[in-house]
Amino acid sequence: MTTLRLGDTAPDFEQDSSMGRIRLYDYLGDSWGVLFSHPADFTPVCTTELGYTALVSGEFAKRNVKVLAVSVDDVDSHNRWIDDINDTQNCEVNYPILADADRKVATLYDMIHPNADATATVRSVFVIDPAKKIRLIITYPASTGRNFDEILRVIDSLQLTDNHSVATPVNWKHGDDVIIVPSLQDEEVIKQKFPKGYVAVRPYLRITPQPDQ
Ligand code: BEZ
Numbered sequence: 001m002t003t004l005r006l007g008d009t010a011p012d013f014e015q016d017s018s019m020g021r022i023r024l025y026d027y028l029g030d031s032w033g034v035l036f037s038h039p040a041d042f043t044p045v046c047t048t049e050l051g052y053t054a055l056v057s058g059e060f061a062k063r064n065v066k067v068l069a070v071s072v073d074d075v076d077s078h079n080r081w082i083d084d085i086n087d088t089q090n091c092e093v094n095y096p097i098l099a100d101a102d103r104k105v106a107t108l109y110d111m112i113h114p115n116a117d118a119t120a121t122v123r124s125v126f127v128i129d130p131a132k133k134i135r136l137i138i139t140y141p142a143s144t145g146r147n148f149d150e151i152l153r154v155i156d157s158l159q160l161t162d163n164h165s166v167a168t169p170v171n172w173k174h175g176d177d178v179i180i181v182p183s184l185q186d187e188e189v190i191k192q193k194f195p196k197g198y199v200a201v202r203p204y205l206r207i208t209p210q211p212d213q
């Protein structure tokens with residue numbers, strides 16, 4: 001296990017899942033990916049997280065993102081739990097849950113934090129881009145469900161900032177004004193890239209409407 005950091009290549013792996021054997025790179029293809037771990041099957045917080053992820057699967061698809069859950073339980077357990085998730089969360093879990101009983105993926109991605117829990121995975125999230133680079137890492141404690149709208153929001157920001165010379169400010173959401181990156185100084189280029197203009201609150205803080213709107 002090596003420490004994974006932003007910009008690192010996401011390690012490939014092959015593992016069983018609720019939808020058969022999965023090789024990460026084949027599963028992702030040219031899509032973005034969200035790989036997220038949860039402590040165990042048949043636990044309440046995880047049930048709500050996996051249900052919500054299924055309910056917003058259209059939002060992930062719109063952004064060309066494939067989701068992949070992981071926990072250290074086996075396929076039989078996952079399949080029984082998926083029935084419960086579907087029943088209780090009024091959803092259809094339509095993405096795979098890796099059955100990481102041998103902890104291959106959990107170890108590769110450092111998802112077990114022994115001083116928090118010796119055996120269960122914490123709530124890790126890795127956003128992986130189409131070049132297989134890790135673009136976001138977040139880690140939540142077992143007792144706190146994650147905010148999957150926030151994960152979608154960061155993906156919106158990453159996809160926007162990859163394609164335009166902008167960064168997104170505090171609490172930004174799709175459609176809000178953005179910031180022109182400080183490295184862009186050529187006024188001719190700025191005019192061409194941001195025809196709607198910008199407001200310079202400070203020379204380093206230049207606000208412009210979201211460029212692809
Ligand atoms: C869970 O649902 O995963 C959970 C609930 C309470 C404490 C820790 C984990």
